[in-house]
Amino acid sequence: MPVKNVYEARIEHLQILDEEARLDEKLAKWPDGRPVLTDAEVLELYQYMVRCRAVDDLAFKLQRSGRMGTYPQNRGQEAAAVGAGFAAKRGVDYLVPCYRENAALWMHGLPMHYVLLHWMGDERGNQIPDGVCQTPLCIPIGTQMLHATGIAWAFKMRKEARVAITFFGDGATSEGDFHEAMNFASAFQVPCVFFCQNNQWAISVPRESQTASETIAQKAVAYGMPTTQVDGNDLFAVVRASTDAIERARAGGGPSFIEAVTYRLADHTTADDARRYRDAKEVEAWQKRDPLIRLRSYLQARKLWDDAKQAALDDEAKAAATEVVRTAEGIEAPSTDEMFDYTFAAPLPAELELQKRTLQTHSLGQDPAQAGLSAQQA
Amino acid sequence: MTQFAPPMPDLDRSLPSREGDRVIQFREALREAMSEEMRRDPRIFLMGEEVAEYNGAYKVSQGMLEEFGPKRIIDSPISENGFAGLAVGAAMYGLKPIIEFMSWSFSLVAADQLLNNVPKMLYMSGGQWGCGAVFRGNDGAGGQLGSTHSWCVEGLYANVPGVKIAIPSCPYDAKGLLKTAIREKDPVFFLESERMLGDKAHVPSEEYYIPFGKAALMREGDACTLVSFGRPVNFCIEAADELRGEGIEVDVLDMRTIRPLDIDSILASVGKTGRIVVVDQCWPFASVASEVVTQVCERGFDLLDHQPVRVNSDDVPAPYAKNLEAEFLPNKTKIIAAVKKTLG
Ligand SMILES: Cc1ncc(C[n+]2csc(CCOP(=O)(O)OP(=O)(O)O)c2C)c(N)n1
Ligand SMILES: [Mg+2]
Numbered sequence: 001m002p003v004k005n006v007y008e009a010r011i012e013h014l015q016i017l018d019e020e021a022r023l024d025e026k027l028a029k030w031p032d033g034r035p036v037l038t039d040a041e042v043l044e045l046y047q048y049m050v051r052c053r054a055v056d057d058l059a060f061k062l063q064r065s066g067r068m069g070t071y072p073q074n075r076g077q078e079a080a081a082v083g084a085g086f087a088a089k090r091g092v093d094y095l096v097p098c099y100r101e102n103a104a105l106w107m108h109g110l111p112m113h114y115v116l117l118h119w120m121g122d123e124r125g126n127q128i129p130d131g132v133c134q135t136p137l138c139i140p141i142g143t144q145m146l147h148a149t150g151i152a153w154a155f156k157m158r159k160e161a162r163v164a165i166t167f168f169g170d171g172a173t174s175e176g177d178f179h180e181a182m183n184f185a186s187a188f189q190v191p192c193v194f195f196c197q198n199n200q201w202a203i204s205v206p207r208e209s210q211t212a213s214e215t216i217a218q219k220a221v222a223y224g225m226p227t228t229q230v231d232g233n234d235l236f237a238v239v240r241a242s243t244d245a246i247e248r249a250r251a252g253g254g255p256s257f258i259e260a261v262t263y264r265l266a267d268h269t270t271a272d273d274a275r276r277y278r279d280a281k282e283v284e285a286w287q288k289r290d291p292l293i294r295l296r297s298y299l300q301a302r303k304l305w306d307d308a309k310q311a312a313l314d315d316e317a318k319a320a321a322t323e324v325v326r327t328a329e330g331i332e333a334p335s336t337d338e339m340f341d342y343t344f345a346a347p348l349p350a351e352l353e354l355q356k357r358t359l360q361t362h363s364l365g366q367d368p369a370q371a372g373l374s375a376q377q378a
Numbered sequence: 379m380t381q382f383a384p385p386m387p388d389l390d391r392s393l394p395s396r397e398g399d400r401v402i403q404f405r406e407a408l409r410e411a412m413s414e415e416m417r418r419d420p421r422i423f424l425m426g427e428e429v430a431e432y433n434g435a436y437k438v439s440q441g442m443l444e445e446f447g448p449k450r451i452i453d454s455p456i457s458e459n460g461f462a463g464l465a466v467g468a469a470m471y472g473l474k475p476i477i478e479f480m481s482w483s484f485s486l487v488a489a490d491q492l493l494n495n496v497p498k499m500l501y502m503s504g505g506q507w508g509c510g511a512v513f514r515g516n517d518g519a520g521g522q523l524g525s526t527h528s529w530c531v532e533g534l535y536a537n538v539p540g541v542k543i544a545i546p547s548c549p550y551d552a553k554g555l556l557k558t559a560i561r562e563k564d565p566v567f568f569l570e571s572e573r574m575l576g577d578k579a580h581v582p583s584e585e586y587y588i589p590f591g592k593a594a595l596m597r598e599g600d601a602c603t604l605v606s607f608g609r610p611v612n613f614c615i616e617a618a619d620e621l622r623g624e625g626i627e628v629d630v631l632d633m634r635t636i637r638p639l640d641i642d643s644i645l646a647s648v649g650k651t652g653r654i655v656v657v658d659q660c661w662p663f664a665s666v667a668s669e670v671v672t673q674v675c676e677r678g679f680d681l682l683d684h685q686p687v688r689v690n691s692d693d694v695p696a697p698y699a700k701n702l703e704a705e706f707l708p709n710k711t712k713i714i715a716a717v718k719k720t721l722g
Contacts, residue, residue, distance in 0.1 A: 096467075127504030135470065136503045143495055146460060150467020150475075157423065157449065157473060164467075177490075180460030187455055342505040343540050345563035349591070349638050 009221040013229045013261075016236035019289055021297035028236055036240045039304055045086055045235060046295050046305075047313060049078035051112075052103040053292060054317035056266070058325055059116060063270035067329070071119045072099050076233070076265030077197055079291035081167070082107065083238025084195050084260075087246050088165050095134040096148035096166040098141070100197060100264075104167070108134055112320075113328040120328060123338065133162075142168060142175030145194065149185045152192035152255070163249045165193040165242070171202025173216055182223040182257070191249035194220070194257045195242065197232065199264035204277040220257030232260030233291040265290065383472075384419050386561045389589035396550050398580035405438045405575040407549040408514075411556035412439070412476060414585055416446055419474060422560065425452040425461050426478030426515075435480045436516065436575050458484050462491035462513070466499060469511040474560065479515030482569060483529040496565045497540025510563045514556070517545070518609060518659050519707055520572035525695035528703075532608075533660035535567055536636050536669070542590055543636040545569040547611035549579045551634060554588030561587065571609045591638030595647075599627025602717045603647040605670055606657040607633040610689075610708045614657055617713040628717060636666050644670065645678045652683030653720040657708050662690035684720040689713055 016027045016036070028036050037045070056075050062068040074081065077100060085104030088095060095101075095108055102115050109132040118125030118137055126136035135151075138144035148166035155162045172178055173196060185192045198216050200207045213219055220227035226248065230237040238260055245256035263286040267274045274283075299305035340348060340356040348356065402410075416422045424439060424446075430453040433440040443451040454461045458479060465475035479485045485492055492513065499509040519528040536543055542564050546552040552570070559566040596611065597604075597618040604614045611632045618630050629647045633640060648654050654674055658667035671686040689708045697703050 094471075123502060124504050126502055126506075128506050135507065140490060140494055143463060143490060146463025146491065147467035147470065147495070149460075150464035150469070151471045152467070153464055154468045154471035154473045157468075176459055176487075177463060180455075180457045181463065183455055183457060184460050184464055338504070342501045342503075344542075345500065345508055345510070351638070 009218060011215050011217045011221075011227065011229055013231070014237045014241055015231040015234050016240060017234045017294060017298055019294065021294050021301060023236070023298065027240065036236055036243075039302065041086070042235070042295070042299065043304060045082050046292075046299060047317075048082050048103050048107060049292055049295065050313055051317045051320055052078050052081070052106070054314070054321040055102065055112065055116070055324060058318075058321040059119070060266075060270060062325060068116065068120050070269045070271045072269045073266035074100055074102050076286065076290060077101075077199055077262045078103055079235040079295070080195075080197050080232040080238055080260040080262050083235050084165060084167070084242045084258075087239055087242030088163065091131065091133060092162050093133060093246065094148070094151055094162065094164045096144050096151065096164055097134065097137060098144060098168050098172070099137045099139060100169065100199075101167045105134055108132060110134060112324045116324060116328040117331060122331070122334060124331070124334060142172040142177035144168070145172070145181035146177050146184070148192050149181045149188075149190060152185065152190035152249075153188060156188070156190050161250050163191045163193060163246045165195055165246065167195050167197060169202060170196060170198040170200065170207050170216055171205065171210055172196075173219060174210055182220060182225065182255075185255040186223040186225045189254035191252075192255040193242065193245045193249055194225075194255065196257070196259045197262055198259050199262050201264050201268070201274075201278070203268045203272065204274075215259060217257060217259035225255050225257050226253075227257035227259070229259045229261060232262030233289050233294060235291065235295055262291075263289070383421065383474075384561065386558075386563075387587050389558070389587055393554065393588065394582040394584055394586050396580060398582065400580050400583055401578050402549060402581050403575065404549045404552050404570075404577045405436060405440075407553040407581045408438050408556055408570065409440065409442065410581070411553045411560070413442060413445065415557060415560045416450065421472065422474040422476060423450045423452060423468075424476045424478065425454050425465070427454060427456055427480050429453060429478050434478065436572060438478070438575070458488040459491055462488035463495065465511040465513070466491060466495050466509050469509045469565075470499065470507045475511040476560065477511060477513045479513065481520070481527055481529070481572075482515050482517040482531045483527045485513070485515070485531065486529070493535070493538050497538050500564075501540060508563055509565050512556075512559045512562075512566045512568055514559075514568035514570060516572040516575075517569035518571050518573070519696055519703060522698060522700055522703060523696075524698040528696035530660040530691070531567075532569060532636055533658075533665040536666050537664075540565070541637065542566045543569065544590065544634065545608040545636060546634065547574075547606075547608055547632050549577060549581045551588060551594070551632070553581050554586050555590075555634060557585065558587045558590060562590070569608060574609055574612075588634065590635040591640050592634065593640040593643040594632045594634060595629060595643075596632050597628060597630040599629055600650050601626045602628045602653040602655060602720050603644065603651045604628050604630045604655050604657065604713065604717065605633065605644055606630070607636055607666070608659065610657045610659050613708060613710050613713055616710045617717065620710065621714060621717060626717065626721070639670070639673075641670075641673050641677065644674060645681065648674060648678055648681045652681060654682070655687045655689060655713065655716045655720060657689045657713055657716075659691055659708055661693050662688055663693060665690055684722065687716045687720055689716050
């Protein structure tokens, strides 16, 4: 009996705005002729990218001067976050982030200082304001993908036309949570988009050591999910692929996977020194593919941008970043009550009430009466 | 989240009588609790391995697929971490997941979701995103399941703030505690026992909710205080009945929930007896029994006439062989010996 071929897969790579900032006019339009991005939209998104970079630069300096804890820079990955953020509907779709997509969170209404507040070590940076559709930053690698699947499951149960889009890195694809989330999402056909920012590194582990797959995108094939690879430094490609995936999910077409090929131009976090493990030549090559440079060239070629406008935007972004830092630093340290109030939904158990008032556990043998509580309450 | 969420009922209302002739199994009591709540609250769904078509690996969810349909009674892939994490997301978005672990032993592969996400979501989001899901399943030795499948997770999980842990000892409590668990805003770990699922007793047909953190006094006496939770409560009752024949009358306190822990009732009883034996099917080291003894020493040292005594499983992996497993677990004989030790 002849051996039959029972499955074949193909992974496409989408690029619309190439490294030389040349636009593929055909792919830059939807089949119905509408542009994937209007000039006004490109200008707006470019500004988000520049503002994000300015906050990054300032955060780096703050950390170096001891005013902030560890901070993961977004440098080099701005087009991926902004493009995906743009494709998701603000106030409708849910962003389920890890920690390297600041601009998308801001675009969806998170006050900019929240992210800094978080990295300064303040829980309240994760107290997402009402009406902002996103979940807190998630630092355990991969766990948020399952939450996204669950949130998308809830959308489906409640028959709401919403989509969850979750962000994670190349390294996260080695976690069990990744595989379980992908399997669940697909088996249950929930409206969830898996957006991988493949920035080539997981701290010091290069992409090739992380997995023997030739692409990250092909992992989704095993879960029966539409999947594609895009140039993650190409805003147009990211917007097109993300919009496709999100609207397919909204229409009931189930989950999709996007691998955005990008590069972490900075250290893993401010606690890292990537020069110890990365070839300077590699970094240099990727610097030429910096999404900000590419988009600026595109805008200038279309006469939508010039040096004067850039100088003005840089000034404005720097001032905005300074303001964001001022706001974050101006917030008073949390009261110790905060430590207790959110452990359980109200009312606080008596034992915690006692600890809240005295800042001591019962193991110190305190007298409940001294703490102003009746023995019953204690 | 605007969808209808029934409030916690008045938990001070007196509970219906335990006496009666509506005798059903423990598993039926669990099913009744889930079904009653599901009929009222469309946010609730039950998910787990084999819960739907197969009616549950232990037939707890028998007939529920038929009544509630495949959108609410859901067979999941074999993916404990997967459905635990999915429950976090679904609960964050306002649904009420009931997650069935075939065994709590298998919840260990979901430890990150269960211990690092479920109990902390509310805290880390400053009160924005709770995770009011119920996780339930068999806990403890199921009868020759070997050491990987015989976990008592209460010792491990009770260490983590942010979850409530209920552990019924009888069909009556199974229904009343599970109904309360489903109404809780906080996440609840609900520990059942394969060895008790077939136990039969009267369970009132009416709806009732047993408050968390309130122990039940199962036997009364002033010689010693026996404290337990879950399946070993039954061994304590056997021991108490036998001791009564010898003229020794003891208090038996069924804690019903480990978190919150009704330490007040324990102290009140120790105030009367001056002696305490804690029976806990977990390993002794850093166990719930250790916690009870510690709190009694901290708050009621002067009440004690004898050092506290613990009856735990032996400090070894759960054995596979029948005779060894029986020897390993707390039982009536060990409990009687412990009580007599406190009587000097
Ligand atoms: C479960 C878990 N394991 C390990 C870590 C430590 N850690 C933090 S970031 C990171 C690398 C993640 O790489 P990747 O997913 O590619 O994301 P990137 O940081 O490159 O954006 C590791 C190992 C963690 N936070 N969580
Ligand atoms: Mg990476």
